[in-house]
Amino acid sequence: MKTFNKFNCIVALTVVLGACSVDNKLExxxxxxxxxxxxxxxxxxxxxxxxxxxxxxxxxxxxQTITGFGGSFTEASAYLLNQLSKENRKKIIDAYFGNEGARYSLTRTHMNSCDFSVSNYSYAPVEGDTELKHFSIEEDRDDIIPFIKEAMATSKDGFKILASPWTAPPWMKDNNDWRGGKLLPEYYDTWALFFSKYLDAYKLEGIDIWGFTVENEPLGNNNNWESMHYSPQEMTDFVKHHLGPKLEADDHDVKILGYDQNRGEELEEWVKVMFQDEASSKYFDGTAIHWYASTYDWFPESLQFAHNAAPTKHLIQSEACVDAEVPKWKDDQWYWSKEATDWGWDWAPEHEKHLHPKYAPVYRYARDIIGCLNNWVDGWIDWNMVLDTQGGPNWFKNWCVAPVIVDPEKDEVYFTPIYHTLAHFSKFIRPRAxxxxxxxxxxxxxxxxxxxxxxxxxxxxxxxxxxxxxxxxxxxxxxxxxxxxxxxxxxxxxxxxxxxx
CATH class of the missing domain: 2.60.40.1180 (Golgi alpha-mannosidase II)
Known part of the structure; x- marks a missing residue:
């Protein structure tokens, strides 16, 4: 039998191997x-x-039943798409959501600004506006909302959206800052109302939000960019007494996922509290996790622990990326080479350095998705869909890599091997598998x-x-x-x- 030419890249065609008349051959x-x-x-x-x-x-x-695979609608990605030609904008959206593309089925976006925003902003900017009479998603109308709508128009099967806040507006917090601090108890009801108004506002745009995470990275990020801290008990109490009842009272059918940070011992501590009894777990539909605790370990023990703590609930990987790296432009081999480093290469505590060796980005993605799926994770979401050659825009200059890199000045697009790696899962393993x-x-x-x-x-x-x-x-x-x-x-x-x- 003649072997194929490994260098002859062609459009994938449906090929049937094994004669159908031979009963013992798989088609x-x-x-x-x-x-x-x-x-x-x-x-x-x-x-x-x-x-x-x-x-x-x-x-x-x-x-487990699969919820989906995909990436995130960030202001950074939407801002870059706005700078490209119509042809390249369509090419990227088709590649992610078109029937001949990766067919993304599970996505994420941010509520208020995050580090991958052009600036700090909140939908509730007016201090003391406890009834949120001035709530507005105007900041999203030029970029994120058009991006989502074009993706919706392109996707044949549709996709789910998970929304996450990085922080409440500073005036609701004990440090009056975008970074760090905690939500003041007197604003718990106002912050729960914020989630409800967000759902209503996006619904008016024709966009349904499938689920929320309560807070992106509640353990914090050293006050580098937008963040807000919770302890496991504080988040559980907020959901139990404020967020869950408010969404229920307003008749919103939406998922609530707790935690939303790294796997490992912290994940186990959080699910112990979230699902300690029926009253605490009532409003939690599952747990969200990130991959940044290691460049090679997917922490199967903690994933198994989280599943066993709530075997009927979702376990969704909500964020992952090649972080702390400026993208390599049109250099496919780098993505297959063990040369990438992450935040932990420079900044992890000495006793955790062994978890952050150099790695090949393609292998890290494929290993992690396979490892997660084999340990009860039912959804896996990448971070930014599109970044520029610097790894931004990012107001904090927290450069990262995306599956698609663009040079807006030259109107050029580079589909990295990470894009194809993700498509091996998202294109073929469909929701409800x-x-x-x-x-x-x-x-x-x-x-x-x-x-x-x-x-x-x-x-x-x-x-x-x-x-x-x-x-x-x-x-x-x-x-x-x-x-x-x-x-x-x-x-x-x-x-x-x-x-x-």
Missing amino acids: IEVYETSADGNKLKAVTAFEGEGVASQLKLLPEQNF VRIGFENSDHSLMATAAKNPDGSIVVVLLNQDTKAKNFELIMGERTQHISISAQAIQTVVVKKPTNTN
Whole structure:
């Protein structure tokens, strides 16, 4: 069988491998992204060298139902899209939300400003306005709202939006500052009203908000940018006595996710309080988490702990990015190389430095998503969808990397390998898919699998080795020999058989 040319990047086409008349062959489509240059390329032939391992699918073993995958509508991304030509703006939105693109199904946005805003702002700027008579989302009308509406018009299946505040307006806080401090108790009801008014205002724009996180990073960020602190008990009490009852009274059908910071010991401490009894957990629909505690560890123990604390609730990864880095422009190999550093490389406490070694961005993304899915996470959201060549705009100059980088002055767009990495999951594992079990004889080949609502089964694999790998994909009595290139991500779509064993 003739092998494919790894450097011949073509538009992914549907390819059926294995004759349908042969009962023991799986009918599959295979797409690959690799360090050699494949970008979601349809694979039509496989190399057969080396001993093949076995990957046995167990569709009768069912785990969590998938909510979705996607990225975030930030002011920074929307501001940059406004500077591009109509053609490039459409190209990016199509790539994220179009049926031929990544088909994002779960997204996030910020309420009030965040570090990836052009400036500090609040929808409730008037001090002492406890009834929020001057509440206004005017700040979002030129950028975030048009971005969301164009995405909605582009998306065939639609997508969910999770909204998060970085801080209440300074006048509601004990330090009267955008950064740090706590919400004053006398403004708890006003702050709960803020969430309700936000839902109403966006509804009037034709935009439904699916869920909230109560506070982005409630443990704080060293007062670098917009933030507000809660203890686990303070957040639980706010939701239990103020936010939950207010949204219920105003007849809002919206999810509330608690915590919204890093995995690890802190996550375990928060879910203990959030879900300690029925009264405390009543208004929490789940937990939101971030990945910044390590560049390689997805903390399976704490994810399992969080799931066991609330097995019927959501566990959603709400933010991740290559942080503390200026993007590499049109240099695909850098994203496959173990040269990236994160905030912890320079600033983590000495006893935590081992958690923050250099890493390859593509591997970090693929490892984390696979690790999260295999440990009960049902949604995974990237941070900014679009940034510039500096890694901004960001009013605090907290430079980061996005899957799509643009040069607005030259009207140029660069789809980094991170974009294709995310698409291996978001494009093929659809909302309401159910993660299924599998047995993998090659533990160096990372894998996860899910069954879509249409009956197809999706397997996503990561090969970090410098050599290609061969494996037999097995489901019941049916098999298919497959090879995955060196340093590659691969998505295998197993078509629903016309008859089953």
